[in-house]
Amino acid sequence: MQQELEKKMLTRAEYEQLIRQGCIHPKAPAPDETVEDAYWWSICREVYRYLNIEFFFLPIEGATRGEVYRTNLHRVVNARQSEHYHSLAIANEYITEALGKRNA
Secondary structure, three states: OOOHHHHOOOOOOHHHHHHHHHOOOOOOOOOOOOHHHHHHHHHHHHHHHHHHOOOOOOOOOOOOOHHHHHHHHHHHHHHEEEEOOOOOHHHHHHHHHHHHHOOO
16 A cells, blocks of 8 residues: 555656657667667666666557557556647657657
């Protein structure tokens, strides 16, 4: 019960800062991943680290790596939000912007 009370929560501003950090130098855990998946994985890494959560992903049968990253990120962020915000939509905006800069 005490552990439940000590869970770190995540504001939208904190979440956006973590997304920006993850988008600086995205790293993929596997060489065959897409650049977009590397962004999602890097954002997950930043969020999990900030929230002091073990960095693992629940498997999803038939899902791509990107889908697994997005689903797990959504699950973790929604469980720790201190206010309501659309976690995947926000991250997707930053990733789209970062991908545009890479391709410019």
